[in-house]
Amino acid sequence: MTDPRPDRRQFLKWLGTGLGLVALAEVVWVALSFLRPRRLAAGAGATLHVCGPASDFAAGSVTAFPAGKFYLARLEDGGFLALFRECTHLGCTLPWSAAEDRFVCPCHASTFDITGQVLGPPAPRPLDLFAVRIENGIVKVDTRRRLRRSEFRPEQVVRS
Numbered sequence: 001m002t003d004p005r006p007d008r009r010q011f012l013k014w015l016g017t018g019l020g021l022v023a024l025a026e027v028v029w030v031a032l033s034f035l036r037p038r039r040l041a042a043g044a045g046a047t048l049h050v051c052g053p054a055s056d057f058a059a060g061s062v063t064a065f066p067a068g069k070f071y072l073a074r075l076e077d078g079g080f081l082a083l084f085r086e087c088t089h090l091g092c093t094l095p096w097s098a099a100e101d102r103f104v105c106p107c108h109a110s111t112f113d114i115t116g117q118v119l120g121p122p123a124p125r126p127l128d129l130f131a132v133r134i135e136n137g138i139v140k141v142d143t144r145r146r147l148r149r150s151e152f153r154p155e156q157v158v159r160s
Ligand code: FES
Pocket: 087, 088, 089, 090, 091, 092, 105, 106, 107, 108, 109, 110, 121, 122, 123
């Protein structure tokens, strides 16, 4: 006559199989989560940034657009430049210092003027630019491509 109680060895075998399946399901879930595209926060990942009416930006002003990682600079003559906010030395994020009227890198003290030109080293070149366009008086910045430049030239400035 056989014992009606489940065999201890058989029970452990089922338990091991069950735990193995749970572990496998977790691995599959983690792998699928990794492969699935992430949802971006509002504004993040956008490539065309609508900055607002040109008249909202005073001459000589610098306005940060953190979602696009750029500053919109309005020069004294009314022209616009969209400056990538990373220092061209080692990529630190640059703050604009209104008091000093320049960008001052917190990492190694490079400085840049409102057009992005290097005022003080070690930065090797001017700040990169994004394309600016003005449509019906509205300033828009396209952050799909960054323009790397070796010098500031007046034709880089966009005027309405
Ligand atoms: S990263 Fe800006 S000066 Fe070095």
